[in-house]
Amino acid sequence: MSQPxxxxxxxxxxxxxxxxxxxxxxxxxxxxxxxxxxxxxxTAYLAAFDAIDADPAHELVVLDDDGEVVGTLxxxxxxxxxxxxxxxxxxxxxxxxxxxxxxxxxxxxFRWAIDEARSRGAVLVQLTTDxxxxxxxxxxxxxxxxxxxxxxxxxxx
Amino acid sequence: MSQPxxxxxxxxxxxxxxxxxxxxxxxxxxxxxxxxxxxxxxTAYLAAFDAIDADPAHELVVLDDDGEVVGTLxxxxxxxxxxxxxxxxxxxxxxxxxxxxxxxxxxxxFRWAIDEARSRGAVLVQLTTDxxxxxxxxxxxxxxxxxxxxxxxxxxx
Numbered sequence: 001m002s003q004p005x006x007x008x009x010x011x012x013x014x015x016x017x018x019x020x021x022x023x024x025x026x027x028x029x030x031x032x033x034x035x036x037x038x039x040x041x042x043t044a045y046l047a048a049f050d051a052i053d054a055d056p057a058h059e060l061v062v063l064d065d066d067g068e069v070v071g072t073l074x075x076x077x078x079x080x081x082x083x084x085x086x087x088x089x090x091x092x093x094x095x096x097x098x099x100x101x102x103x104x105x106x107x108x109x110f111r112w113a114i115d116e117a118r119s120r121g122a123v124l125v126q127l128t129t130d131x132x133x134x135x136x137x138x139x140x141x142x143x144x145x146x147x148x149x150x151x152x153x154x155x156x157x
Numbered sequence: 158m159s160q161p162x163x164x165x166x167x168x169x170x171x172x173x174x175x176x177x178x179x180x181x182x183x184x185x186x187x188x189x190x191x192x193x194x195x196x197x198x199x200t201a202y203l204a205a206f207d208a209i210d211a212d213p214a215h216e217l218v219v220l221d222d223d224g225e226v227v228g229t230l231x232x233x234x235x236x237x238x239x240x241x242x243x244x245x246x247x248x249x250x251x252x253x254x255x256x257x258x259x260x261x262x263x264x265x266x267f268r269w270a271i272d273e274a275r276s277r278g279a280v281l282v283q284l285t286t287d288x289x290x291x292x293x294x295x296x297x298x299x300x301x302x303x304x305x306x307x308x309x310x311x312x313x314x
Contacts, residue, residue, distance in 0.1 A: 020238070027239055036240050048242030055214065060238070076235060081177070081217070082184055082250040083193050085205030093239040118314045125314060128285060128307040140310050150285040152307025153297050157275045157282060 009066040010105065012112045019062050020049050022069035026095040032130055033095075059116065063096065063109050071096040071105055075113050077120055089117030091127040110144055128152035166223040167262065169269045176219050177206050179226035183252040189287055190252075216273065220253065220266050228253040228262055232270050234277055246274030248284040267301055285309035 015023060024045050027033045052058045052074065063071030073094040079087055091113055096106045117125050127146070129136045140146040172180060181202050184190045209215045209231065220228030230251040236244055248270055253263045274282050284303070286293045297303040 023238055033239070038241060044242035045238055046242075048236045048238050048244070051236035051244075052238070055212075055236075057212065057214065058236070072238075074237065078233060078249070079205050079208035079212075079215070080231060080249055081180055081202055081205050081209070081229075082190070084195060085201035085203075087205070087208075092235070092237055114312070114314070123314050125312040126285070126309065128283070128309045131306055131308055137308055137310070144312065146310035146312045148308050148310050149288055150309025150311065151288055151294055151305050152283065152285045152309040153294070153303035153305050154307065155271070155282040155301065155303045157271070157280050 010070075010108060011064045012061050012109060013064055015049070015053075015060040015062045015072065017046065017049055017053075019069055020045050023060075023062065023072045023095075026069070026072055026097060027093070029098050030095060032132075060093075061109075061112075063105055065100075065105075070100045071109050073109060073113060075116060077117075077122060083124065086123045087121050089113075089120070089122035089125045091125060094127070106139065107143055114144070126150075167227075167265060168221045169218050169266060170221055172206070172210075172217045172219045172229065174203065174206055174210075176226055177202050180217075180219065180229045180252075183226070183229055183254060184250070186255050187252060189289075218266075218269075220262055222257075222262075227257045228266050230266055230270055232273060234274075234279060240281065243280045244278050246270075246277070246279035246282045248282060251284070263296065264300055271301070283307075 020042060024037065024039055024042060027037045028039045052060045057077050059075045061073060062069045074092045076090045076092065077087060078090055096109065114125055129140065137148060141148060177199060181194065181196055181199060184194045185196045209217045214234050216232045218230060219226045231249045233247045233249065234244060235247055271282055286297065294305060298305060
């Protein structure tokens with residue numbers, strides 16, 4: 001796939017089952033993720049991977065820097081009646097390794113995702129980010145042009 | 158399906174292709190929808206309906222009051238690696254006819270969607286709502302127990 005950022009060895013391949021432990025490690029390596037992820041037990045993560053991988057609406061990718069997984073995101077294409085029957089792309093579970101921030105990797109990963117969404121016919125990219133992630137919001141708005149127009153609400157079942 | 162709210166004749170069937178004009182009318186019958194929906198041309202809406210209907214991850218339903226479509230929402234099941242590989246349910250494109258507000262219909266529609274999400278194995282229900290829809294946010298938070306924990310961001314392509 002395309003080469004994000006300014007690192008010539010960085011690629012954005014689709015994640016494989018073998019990448020799941022590295023992706024979980026990225027999810028844990030996060031102030032919020034640390035409280036709700038469990039790096040020691042991969043059964044549920046592998047089941048989720050299989051469900052994601054089986055449905056072409058989803059693309060779970062990793063940011064691969066010369067063989068090392070340094071980032072991840074999940075892109076999902078969502079058909080919708082609203083906005084004129086618009087196909088939406090949704091981005092979830094974005095992480096860049098904390099040791100590799102500030103190197104343009106996140107922007108490169110998002111540029112890949114936005115290009116991929118456009119090439120698949122989406123007219124809108126949407127995401128939500130925890131209200132406490134102020135730096136992420138600034139990044140999405142100022143570097144990528146997202147508009148913080150919505151309130152994201154969640155209900156645990 | 159179950160009977161939401163306190164109206165014994167109200168049902169929540171899966172939408173059919175024949176319901177699309179009535180659903181589009183609901184989307185137009187809205188302060189934000191009025192500016193971005195087009196009730197006169199249904200081609201794109203029908204194509205979106207077909208994509209939604211073909212994928213079991215989606216359930217597009219109508220709120221049917223004795224044969225009249227008075228509401229709609231789209232429920233989507235989203236597998237995800239984050240939060241321990243949690244299956245999420247996402248609710249989009251929620252509308253209740255403006256002439257039928259304040260009768261418990263919206264709450265009934267949501268109770269149906271939350272029950273359906275739980276029965277399909279979701280551990281979280283998520284939605285975003287335009288920041289200007291203050292009444293909707295109060296309803297989701299106070300009546301249904303949603304937490305406004307996230308910022309929803311969108312980028313037009």
